[in-house]
Amino acid sequence: MTDTNHATPNPAATVGKVVKSEAEWRAQLSPFEYKVLREAGTERAFTGEYTDTTTEGVYRCRACNAELFRSDQKFSSHCGWPSFFAPLAEDRVRYIEDGSLFMKRVEVRCGTCDSHLGHVFSGEGYDTPTDQRYCINSVSLTLEEKA
Template sequence: MDKNSMNKDMTKTDAEWQAQLTDEEFYVCRKKGTEHPYTGTLLNNNAVGVYKCKCCGSELFTSDSKFNSGCGWPSFDKEIKDGAVIYTEDNSLAMQRIEVTCSHCDSHLGHVFPDGPTETGQRFCINSISMEFDEK
């Protein structure tokens, strides 16, 4: 899914996002920052449920797709459904990566790498601070 498919109702100014989010949430979600590894509140979460976008509440990943990759961020092997996230080439920091953003509000979530241990071969490394967890 490309960014042109994003829900236009979620287009907000930086000031509107800053009013909704903490400073750290704004830095990660809206300015494409990264939380420090091994510090996220959802890293060791093993409860059953759904991981949702912190900014808009869209469903992103399920607990069934979560695994411990040892990378320091919550890791998933697939999105909850096709089109839940947007993939964008990211060549920042002298690296070639694929950035993952929420398809509904364009919130920065993290990156996906082609070295996952399951049949999908994917490892989504997602900032805890960019998600909320809905326990089932």
């Protein structure tokens, strides 16, 4: 589940992936989006547009538009960020051990463009099918509302 290899992927491993230069990402994203998505920043708790959203639809990566989560996987954790109990599929995200801030956490990144999304936590006692909380920055997502 954990990927600690930060080496540049070989061309065969990038099939179906979005690969851009940092200059291209800076041109595409706002400064705050870039800070969170490309530099693993975090938005302040309870400030994101999707924290309390209950709209049905698909949550996509703001950087590459990949489908990541569905609204029926979202739950109210009262933590200040949108929370999901599972990604749409395991290949939609990748995991990296994160030892920053004197904690052991697991970072969640987009499986398509490698943008930072947030972190996943386990064993917190939420009544969800997976007992996991994908704590995701709203600024890392867009919501495609169900028609």
